[in-house]
Amino acid sequence: MSDSDTSNSMPERKRGSGVKVVYDLLRDEILDLVLPPGSPIDEVQLAERFKMSRTPIREALVRLAGEGLIDTLPNRSTMVANIDFLNLHTFFDALVLMYRVTTRLAAQHHRPEDLEVIRARQDEFAAAVRAQDALAMIATNAAFHSAIAEAGRNPYFTGLFNRLLDEGRRILRLYYQSYDDRLPQRFVDEHEDMIAVIAARDAEAADRLARTHAEQIVEQIQKLFARNDRLDLVL
Amino acid sequence: MSDSDTSNSMPERKRGSGVKVVYDLLRDEILDLVLPPGSPIDEVQLAERFKMSRTPIREALVRLAGEGLIDTLPNRSTMVANIDFLNLHTFFDALVLMYRVTTRLAAQHHRPEDLEVIRARQDEFAAAVRAQDALAMIATNAAFHSAIAEAGRNPYFTGLFNRLLDEGRRILRLYYQSYDDRLPQRFVDEHEDMIAVIAARDAEAADRLARTHAEQIVEQIQKLFARNDRLDLVL
DNA sequence: TGTATTTTATTTGTCGACAAAAATTGCAGG
């Protein structure tokens, strides 16, 4: 055996890092649907899984609840937040608007180093499309647009937008785990166009492109829904 | 003596209510600048002030940190979040856009009972203007627009908008506590116009009105800043 | 006197335990 577990009863974990570990992992598991919507969350189970007290677990849960990723009834069980399919249009409205405004702001306020990051994300997205890896497409697409939003440098918008992208990741994964459609190559091309107009600092064109791009994505999602709604409607 | 403190060592406080009490009060004190930006927050002091353990205090602080009302350095002191005067334009951008979109959605999706609430808020705002109570104006104005946003029924937008209104409350209070300018009667009239176009379900007019209204408020704030900047510039 | 280093004090993160609330089970009576 290696030296990693010889005389080691210390937690080997730095003070204050516990919450972050739990928070990050739970967050990923929720967004990846490893913990599907409605799953009960047991504090003591998590406590023994991470080998720490319930206190840091609880703090992580409070933060997740603050972001709307888990629902917590007082004195009652806490569970992974459900997806409100009945009001999806509010999600789409917000998503399209944030696509537009963040891309527009990126065209206005980006700095040279931002473009490199955006370019890198686009390359990753293109690779995912080539590999026809639907899950990777979802993740890299979100990262691409998040990078654009960061270049816009408005923390209020990036905050909301990242939350929307997270929620979208959950929604898409819900369908792409059974149907591995490949997102069209067109999205890759549109991303290229978006990079071009951002680099050219053309705010109007950026807005226009982002809008049509977002609306196409929304349409794509709605198509998936229409196709699946007659199968597993479990209201 | 009455029977309220005879044989009463019970906390007289319901289980689970502690966090909410602390959260609500701290939140109000932060927004009202009773706790000015940069104030240190001492957990144990709060604990003895509210006569409870540090645990619920901590949970309230985590939630406040999630909303950006306090900043918390790991293993270091936590303090009331500062106002980023250098990037106020990002705040204004977000505020104007949310004014527009929430008012537009209210015109599209409001129900009859929403109008009654909005009307009530507007009356309160008008009363505050008549009384020339600047602090009440700030609060009732925020409540008025928050009610409009609720009528728009998009939780993503209302969430961000309420946060922006909170931040605006802090910013305004910072100046109105020394300068009790009276916000012009024009705002009252514009509010009336907004109610009218919302009731008429005229989304375009609602958008237009909200935009000019918001931009006037921003202008008002910027005037205050220009006037005060040459006095207490403490960079 | 000023600076570096050790010592003390304060504060924060974590823990185990306990008590209240809800969920579950067991039981009695119809």
Added chain:
DNA sequence: CCTGCAATTTTTGTCGACAAATAAAATACA
């Protein structure tokens, strides 16, 4: 067999205590 109540188990909110990390103070040394 079902229904309503009592007892038990499980789960959640709170507490006091302890230890790590940092800040402050004290001391040593140049």
